[in-house]
Amino acid sequence: MTEKLSEATRGPLLDPLFQSGWEMVEGRDALTKTFSFDSFVDAFGWMTRAAIWAEKWNHHPEWSNVYNRVNVVLTTHDVEGLSAQDAKLARKMDSLL
Numbered sequence: 715m716t717e718k719l720s721e722a723t724r725g726p727l728l729d730p731l732f733q734s735g736w737e738m739v740e741g742r743d744a745l746t747k748t749f750s751f752d753s754f755v756d757a758f759g760w761m762t763r764a765a766i767w768a769e770k771w772n773h774h775p776e777w778s779n780v781y782n783r784v785n786v787v788l789t790t791h792d793v794e795g796l797s798a799q800d801a802k803l804a805r806k807m808d809s810l811l
Contacts, residue, residue: 718743718793719801727801734808743795745788745804749811757782763810764803773799775807 719727728736728745736747751757757779768774776787788804790797 716790716793716797716799718790718795718797723798724796727798728796731801731804731808736804739787739789742787743789745796745800747786747804747807749784749786749807751782751784754779754781757784760784760810764807767806767810768803771799771803773803775803 731745736745738744739746749757749760751760761777761779761784764775773790776789778785786807788800789795790799
């Protein structure tokens with residue numbers, strides 16, 4: 715069962731993500747980041763690779779794509795906030811660049 719991140723686990727899991735450009739969403743217990751690419755095809759290709767991992771892990775992002783940008787929001791709806799799954803998917807998304 716997925717659990718909401720405790721105060722003790724937030725720093726170790728989230729601080730490295732903040733260093734790579736992730737930010738907290740104002741008014742929500744969620745992470746956000748905008749990824750920029752050289753073209754629409756590059757953005758869509760990245761989304762496809764990320765979608766495969768999201769489906770494999772059964773943890774799906776809130777995202778939108780406009781031309782060469784992908785805006786991502788990660789949160790775990792089942793726990794009404796951030797879980798280790800969000801940090802895991804954020805790290806994977808960063809690694810797919």
